Each structure stands twice: as structure tokens, then as C-alpha cells.
Amino acid sequence: MIDAVEARLIEAGAAELADETNYVSADENTGEERLLDPKHRLIAMLQAFDRYLAVRDNATYQNAMGRIRQNIREGSPERAMFVPVADAVESVGYDLSSAPDLSEVRLSLRRLEEQLREEPLESS
Amino acid sequence: MDRATAISEIDKVFSAYRRLRPSDKRLLKALKDGKLYELYVLSFVIVDLVKRGFRVTFQGHTLKFKGSPGRIKRSDPHFVIVPPNPAVGRFWLFVDIEFETLGSKQISVSDNSLRHEIDIVVVSVDNGYPKNSDIILGVECKAVANFSKSILKEVLGVRRELSLLQSPTPSLLSAFGGKPSLSIPADPASEYWLAYIDPAGNSYRESPGAFGIEFKHLQP
Numbered sequence: 062m063i064d065a066v067e068a069r070l071i072e073a074g075a076a077e078l079a080d081e082t083n084y085v086s087a088d089e090n091t092g093e094e095r096l097l098d099p100k101h102r103l104i105a106m107l108q109a110f111d112r113y114l115a116v117r118d119n120a121t122y123q124n125a126m127g128r129i130r131q132n133i134r135e136g137s138p139e140r141a142m143f144v145p146v147a148d149a150v151e152s153v154g155y156d157l158s159s160a161p162d163l164s165e166v167r168l169s170l171r172r173l174e175e176q177l178r179e180e181p182l183e184s185s
Numbered sequence: 186m187d188r189a190t191a192i193s194e195i196d197k198v199f200s201a202y203r204r205l206r207p208s209d210k211r212l213l214k215a216l217k218d219g220k221l222y223e224l225y226v227l228s229f230v231i232v233d234l235v236k237r238g239f240r241v242t243f244q245g246h247t248l249k250f251k252g253s254p255g256r257i258k259r260s261d262p263h264f265v266i267v268p269p270n271p272a273v274g275r276f277w278l279f280v281d282i283e284f285e286t287l288g289s290k291q292i293s294v295s296d297n298s299l300r301h302e303i304d305i306v307v308v309s310v311d312n313g314y315p316k317n318s319d320i321i322l323g324v325e326c327k328a329v330a331n332f333s334k335s336i337l338k339e340v341l342g343v344r345r346e347l348s349l350l351q352s353p354t355p356s357l358l359s360a361f362g363g364k365p366s367l368s369i370p371a372d373p374a375s376e377y378w379l380a381y382i383d384p385a386g387n388s389y390r391e392s393p394g395a396f397g398i399e400f401k402h403l404q405p
Contacts, residue, residue: 065192069199074206083331109330112382112404114202116222116328121405128228132235138248138262141224143215145252154249155212157221161205166198173194180186
């Protein structure tokens with residue numbers, strides 16, 4: 062199953078999350094790093110994918126802009142843009158509010174993580 | 186849960202993401218570079234400043250995050266930070282800025298080590314490249330899903346180029362009236378945050394704390 066998740070992470074453009082060396086823990090006695098057991102590695106990979114989605118999710122944009130507006134006395138920013146080079150005019154920039162709404166995907170991912178954590182996995 | 190059901194559920198999640206994934210390369214780059222995370226962290230920086238008694242206003246219409254950092258330009262949209270006691274002046278908050286290093290004050294520096302980037306800065310100047318002594322608060326934002334030790338080494342290096350180690354003294358924000366008062370073991374006493382999304386970063390905070398690096402786990 063880990064192979065399946067790794068393949069899907071690579072397909073999704075998140076190849077760096079498929080690297081198993083991200084999912085290790087240090088042995089208490091020797092300090093040597095060991096791979097997490099398959100179930101915990103699988104859950105850790107899905108949690109990493111959730112963080113990957115969080116920084117691409119429109120909900121994060123809305124949440125941040127709402128917090129800024131609530132705390133600014135005057136002249137809150139109307140929007141936030143990415144400009145590839147410092148002197149670029151706005152027309153070559155990109156409105157960060159165009160980030161996709163990934164809240165449903167993230168909700169499904171979290172439900173799946175929960176199920177995997179609570180139930181024994183027949184074979185990983 | 187049996188293996189087939191689990192794989193089917195995993196497929197559904199990834200298929201849903203593939204359908205929604207942006208196709209525009211510029212937006213993909215902005216998101217890959219963590220600009221949305223920078224915005225998210227910025228919102229907490231503003232909350233922190235307001236809680237400590239500073240008044241924050243915004244000059245401009247559109248907040249702009251840059252693909253390549255550079256100098257401060259007064260004409261760029263930015264935040265103005267007024268301390269609890271307005272008589273001590275005002276500060277400015279900019280994003281994606283390079284500052285001139287402490288090392289370049291000790292010896293003449295002309296190579297690529299002259300300046301380093303900080304994602305979010307509160308500074309005492311509103312034009313040009315700020316010097317290390319102009320930085321009041323610096324914030325690094327790390328949106329990587331898996332925290333690594335290289336991040337720790339990077340912020341230790343930036344802290345070294347911001348300030349010398351010294352006995353704890355009130356931070357610059359505290360000296361300008363921010364409450365509660367924070368002590369920082371650095372001269373100049375700039376505050377320096379590392380904000381990260383992966384909770385694994387919490388396991389790297391103790392030794393950098395000796396140099397005044399504050400770890401903040403902020404996860405959307």
C-alpha cells in the first residue's frame with residue numbers, strides 16, 4: 062500500500078513526499094534512524110500530503126486575509142498577489158485568491174487518516 | 186479496513202486533487218514557493234503585534250509577495266506599525282526583503298554573501314537595503330511538508346548575521362513599548378521567528394532558543 066501512495070504522490074507532483082527517508086524515527090538506545098512501521102509510515106505520508114495541500118488551499122488564503130482584516134485599523138489589503146520579479150507590473154503577477162478550494166479533499170484525507178489510525182490494516 | 190478498500194479511498198482523494206490542481210505554471214510556482222503560507226504566517230505576525238499594543242495600518246491596495254527578494258521600496262504596498270507610545274516613531278512591515286549582514290559591517294564584502302533574505306520583516310527604515318541593525322523583527326516561513334535539519338542550520342546562519350550573542354535584554358519591540366516585555370539574547374535585540382507547518386520542527390527548538398530564535402508551529 063505504501064508503494065501505491067508513493068506512486069500517487071509522484072503523479073500528484075509531490076514526489077518529495079514519497080521519499081521514505083522522511084519517515085524515520087531514531088532508536089532510543091543507539092540513535093540509529095529506522096523507518097517507521099508500515100502503518101505509521103502510511104499515516105505520516107498522508108499527513109504530509111495534508112500539509113502539502115494546506116499551503117495550496119484557497120481556505121488558507123481566506124483564513125489569512127480574514128485575520129488580517131480583523132486586526133488592521135485602516136486600509137486592509139484588498140487582495141494578495143505573487144509577482145515573479147520585484148519590478149513586475151501587476152498584470153504579470155498572480156492573484157493568490159485563485160488557489161483552488163481543497164477543503165473537501167483535505168476533509169476526505171483526514172477521514173481516511175483517522176480510519177487507518179483506528180482500524181488494524183490487513184496488509185500494508 | 187482491508188487493503189482494497191484503503192487503496193480505493195486513497196485513489197479517490199488523489200483523483201479529487203488532480204481535478205482541482207491548478208494548471209497555471211505561475212500559480213503553481215507561487216504555491217510551491219510557499220507564498221500562501223507566507224500570507225498565513227503574516228496574519229499571525231499582525232495579530233501578535235496588535236496584541237502587544239502596536240497599531241497596524243496598510244498602505245496600498247494589493248499585498249505583493251515576490252518571487253525574488255530585494256530592497257525595500259517605499260512605493261511598494263506595506264504595513265505601518267505604530268508603537269504603543271507614538272512619540273518613539275513608527276516602523277514598517279515588508280515582505281521578501283534582503284538585509285545587509287553583520288559580517289559586512291566587520292569587513293568589506295562584495296560577493297553574494299553581502300545580503301540574506303528574510304520573508305517578513307519589521308524594520309526601522311522604509312527604503313533601500315536594511316542593515317542588520319534596522320531589523321526589529323524577522324520571520325522565516327517554511328511551508329515544506331517535512332521539516333529537515335537544514336532549515337535549522339539556515340536560521341542559525343541568519344541569526345548569526347543579524348546579531349551578536351549577548352546576555353538577555355529587552356527586545357527592540359519591547360523597548361518601544363510592546364507588552365509583555367520579551368528578553369532576547371542578542372545585540373541588536375531583534376526578534377527572530379521560524380514559522381513552520383510540520384510539527385516535527387518542534388523537536389529542534391531548544392538549542393536555537395539560546396540564540397533568540399523563536400519556533401512557531403503554525404499549521405493551516
